[in-house]
Amino acid sequence: MIKAVLIDDEKDARFILRNLLERKFSDKIEVIGEADDVIPGAEAIEALKPDLVFLDVQMKKGNGFDLLNRLDDINFEVIFITAHNQFAVEAFKFSAFGYLLKPVKHKDLGVVIEKLETKLLQSKNKMKDRLKVLVENYGNEGEVQKLILPNVEGFQVVKVGDIIRLEGDRNYTNFILLGGKKITASKNLGEYEELLNPHGFFRIHQSTIVSLRHISSYLKTDGGIVETVDGAKLKVSRYRKTEFLSRFF
Structure with missing residues (x-):
């Protein structure tokens, strides 16, 4: 069973995602916690030690990258959640991270979970390398590097x-x-x-x-x-x- 934490500053968005996970994917994923911003999100990850974090890209007091930079170790997978932005989507694809567009749909969630199960079988020890590539691509809007x-x-x-x-x-x-x-x-x-x-x-x-x-x-x-x-x-x-x-x- 994959243990997951949801981090999003929109309460309704967290409710929709949790509801989908509990109704459609309860045999694969267990939601063990939620947070609504960068600092409480980092605290939840450190306390709960999830296998997976669903992470909103833009939040009121920072972004998902700020949260990840607060952590000493990133030994979990990340699925980013974002409003529709074509460049952001390309950055995720080039950097091999899963992503979901808001509002999250059942079909899209199923696709990223299927890919995630395969990825979790691989080593996570290069997560920081992947994150570094994502931040670089995301920061060079208009052309991936x-x-x-x-x-x-x-x-x-x-x-x-x-x-x-x-x-x-x-x-x-x-x-x-x-x-x-x-x-x-x-x-x-x-x-x-x-x-x-x-x-x-x-x-x-x-x-x-x-x-x-x-x-x-x-x-x-x-x-x-x-x-x-x-x-x-x-x-x-x-x-x-x-x-x-x-x-x-």
């Missing part, structure tokens, strides 16, 4: 600007970085296409996504060939060529 890549051992952090290309390998994705480094992530290419496309990346082929900033040339031969800064020559699908070229002209 770093991306967390999950793997069988945990995760690795990469700078988005260092990614040259991504290559799909069934349920895995290989990231090719500046300097010749290669990292394999345990997510499929489609998930990264959705995440990275708004940030200067394009899927030129079923198995390849490239960073537009790291393309050195384009050749019309053989239906379309892209050369990246590391010297790789990559085929452009004829079905994607027109859209690809429109990103430059």
